[in-house]
Amino acid sequence: MNGIHDMGGMDGFGPVVVEKDEPVFHHRWEGSVRAIMRQTVGRFYNLDEFRNVVERMPPEEYLRASYYERWLHALETLMVQRGVITLEELRSGRANGPSIAANIKHEPRPELIARFSSGDNVVTRNLNPTGHTRLPRYARGKRGVVRTVNGPFLLPDSNAHRGAKVWEACYAVEFTARELWGDRASSIDRVCVDLWESYLRSEEGES
Amino acid sequence: MSKVDPRIANLDRGAALPRKNGELVFKAPWEGRAFGMVVVLNEKGAYAWDEFRARLVEEIAEGSPEYYESWLSAFESLLIDHGVVSVDELGRRASEYASLERDPVF
Amino acid sequence: MTKHDHHEHGDHSHHPEAPSDIEARTLALESLLIEKGLLTSEDVDRIISAYEHDIGPMIGARVVAHAWVDLDYRARLLNDGPAAIRELGYDYPASTGLAVLESTKEVHHMVVCTLCSCYPWAVLGLPPTWYKSAPYRSRAVVEPRKVLEEFGVALPADVSVNVWDSSSDLRYMVLPERPEGTEGWTEEQLAAIVSRDCMIGVARPQVPAEANR
Numbered sequence: 001m002n003g004i005h006d007m008g009g010m011d012g013f014g015p016v017v018v019e020k021d022e023p024v025f026h027h028r029w030e031g032s033v034r035a036i037m038r039q040t041v042g043r044f045y046n047l048d049e050f051r052n053v054v055e056r057m058p059p060e061e062y063l064r065a066s067y068y069e070r071w072l073h074a075l076e077t078l079m080v081q082r083g084v085i086t087l088e089e090l091r092s093g094r095a096n097g098p099s100i101a102a103n104i105k106h107e108p109r110p111e112l113i114a115r116f117s118s119g120d121n122v123v124t125r126n127l128n129p130t131g132h133t134r135l136p137r138y139a140r141g142k143r144g145v146v147r148t149v150n151g152p153f154l155l156p157d158s159n160a161h162r163g164a165k166v167w168e169a170c171y172a173v174e175f176t177a178r179e180l181w182g183d184r185a186s187s188i189d190r191v192c193v194d195l196w197e198s199y200l201r202s203e204e205g206e207s
Numbered sequence: 208m209s210k211v212d213p214r215i216a217n218l219d220r221g222a223a224l225p226r227k228n229g230e231l232v233f234k235a236p237w238e239g240r241a242f243g244m245v246v247v248l249n250e251k252g253a254y255a256w257d258e259f260r261a262r263l264v265e266e267i268a269e270g271s272p273e274y275y276e277s278w279l280s281a282f283e284s285l286l287i288d289h290g291v292v293s294v295d296e297l298g299r300r301a302s303e304y305a306s307l308e309r310d311p312v313f
Numbered sequence: 314m315t316k317h318d319h320h321e322h323g324d325h326s327h328h329p330e331a332p333s334d335i336e337a338r339t340l341a342l343e344s345l346l347i348e349k350g351l352l353t354s355e356d357v358d359r360i361i362s363a364y365e366h367d368i369g370p371m372i373g374a375r376v377v378a379h380a381w382v383d384l385d386y387r388a389r390l391l392n393d394g395p396a397a398i399r400e401l402g403y404d405y406p407a408s409t410g411l412a413v414l415e416s417t418k419e420v421h422h423m424v425v426c427t428l429c430s431c432y433p434w435a436v437l438g439l440p441p442t443w444y445k446s447a448p449y450r451s452r453a454v455v456e457p458r459k460v461l462e463e464f465g466v467a468l469p470a471d472v473s474v475n476v477w478d479s480s481s482d483l484r485y486m487v488l489p490e491r492p493e494g495t496e497g498w499t500e501e502q503l504a505a506i507v508s509r510d511c512m513i514g515v516a517r518p519q520v521p522a523e524a525n526r
Binding site: 211214215216217218226231233235237239240241242243244246247248250251253275276279282283286291292296297300301302303304305306307309311 | 331332334335336337338339340341342343344345346349351352356357358359360361364371374375378402403500501504505
């Protein structure tokens, strides 16, 4: 979805603020949230589903929330949605009964089948799905060159919605900064983005 | 929050701190205490880090298979040589703990 | 740290088990040093927790230092990051890949995740807040030179900036260029100048002014 999370290239957020001698966690609960996430991801939900829930936060809430507050929101949502805990349990902080068993199936990664090779000229598709995608807005409809061929990785667009498990090659695609940002960018700078095969077509025009 | 001193965290290979998954591993509470004491006194300037490190490397070379036993021996000898504690003091206190005259609580 | 967590039974408050020799020696030292006013047990707690949990970037730093002194290792690291990390005795999770980007005099690499905050935590620990912040995520891809300047890195106009937006299951770590003036340094000395920010690509290793070691 064209959500607030897709921040690449936005203006107006101000300077990058660096906290000196930053602790690993600012509050104890942040460590707990991280630990809960690590213990439940891949068991009751997959990482793409988790990201999708974070991205669906109302934009103003997303911006207001800290990183681990977003995680907490996603955990609460997914835990209740998947029946791991009930809303009542979440409110009372007390367990009413046993939980369900982990229910994510893992399958072995198949062999890599890649349509493109390193050095190929590609064009990103102008996709604007209302669901989850990992094709950033700033990189849609742009010409680039395949630098490395990786994967196969599960296509997030499908995996985030418990759709079919689609294993695809994923490419580090290099764009000139000018292709993405026009004259605002330096003529010698580049941006590389990891893009799944179905985000790309070959430059020769056929789909 | 205390800062990690890279010279300590990145001790060279023979003397490298035991880790699992990149994190320090203390197999028993005393190992953590021994580690912490050495680092605190180093921070407070009781000795130069290289002094401790040299002794640690020597102790490891002497062949104890347990890393933190070498660590503790290096620390004891360093403190004794600096006159911070005496051999007698240390021996007496250790036997008080060993015989449960003192409550051995970490 | 829990008390007696190496002893499995619960009832130790009334009948403490005699400590081993090494435990007694450690107790002796700590109690004496506390009595002499040289440290407090809180000091020791603080150090244990800092080093146990804040150690992340040190793995990356050691990997970089090793790649600086051993060119064959550097080639292996650039070719297969996870295998090279494991070669040094560290674990690397099978679920994500790791690509190592070599910065040179011509190309400066820098890593961001514009869509969330993907980060090579297995080698760098947990990401700092600024890495996860809207300003960094939005600006790193469009005005990397300005961002770098704010971090104190002024790049000549003829050095190409390559920004890597890590949007897939692959993670990225920068292998910075070894600075001049570090000839003959040990790996330990070298690792000490490789900060987390160097491996994200928003800083370059600095040789301290007093370093004629």
